[in-house]
Amino acid sequence: MKKAGKKQTNVVLANQVSDNNYSIGKKLTKSQISELAHVANSKPGGLTFVLTAQDVAVEGFCMSNCGFHGSDTKLKSAFIWVGNSVTQCPGQCAWPFHKPIYGPQTTPLGAPNVDVGLDGMIVNLASLLAGTVTNPFGNGYFIGSAGAPLEAASACPGVYGKGAYPGYDGELLVDSVTGASYNGFGVSGRKYLLPALFDPNTSQCSTIV
Structure with missing residues (x-):
């Protein structure tokens, strides 16, 4: 296990760029994702999110990952990519809002x-954001080997509320009108489901609710 020292991080929301014309196509490699991140933000110290639509295929998507984070050590910048899985592999990348491909077929x-695709993206984005903040360049906080690290959120797969176990996401808040499950609030009271984070002080997964 490796741990990074304590350091305050300030986040400032910058610009947003849309590529509605799919300028480099709908089948992207990981290196192209890195290029897109660099085009969107080439400033030192930045964190770029690359989000792809449901009709865009990305190398490794649905087969080995639902998203990933990378970095440019020269610029000391990082990026996160997450894809919309709703038409490609919702059972893998949009659980628990879709029945899983494997395991207990719970409701x-x-x-x-x-929006199953969007809410699935939020879960994956939150997980990768936690990993990027705590291990941006591969030498921060992680458990296991550097080649296949378990980071702050990926060390707690499928855990969203207290009492979670494989196939059961835990005790969550439920919207009385829509019946939707959530555990966190965003801007203007919007509701989200966010993953648990591994607490190195207790060696347990810490949940919001």
Whole structure:
């Protein structure tokens, strides 16, 4: 296990760029994702999110990952990529809002924003954001080997509320009107489901609720 020292991080939301014309196509490699991140933000110290639509295929998507994070050590910048899985592999990358490909076929949770693909992206984005903040360049906090690290959220797969176990996401809050499950609030009271984070002080997964 490796641990990074304590350091305050300030986040400032910058610009947003959309590529509605799919300028480099709908089949992307990991290196192209890195290039897109660099084009969107080439400033030192930045964190770029690359989000792809449901009709865009990315190398490794659905087969080995639902998203990933990378970095440019020269610029000391990082990026996160997450894809919309709703038409490609919702059972793998949009659980628990869709029945899983493997394991107990429990009833899916209601998506808090009534969009299985988008809410699945939020879960994956939150998980990768936690990993990027704590291990941006591969020498920060992680458990296991550097080649296949378990980071702050990926060390707690499928855990969203207290009492979670494989196939059961834990005790969550439920919207009385829509029946959707959530555990966190965003801007303007929007509801989200966010993953648990591994607490190195207790060696347990810490949940919001």
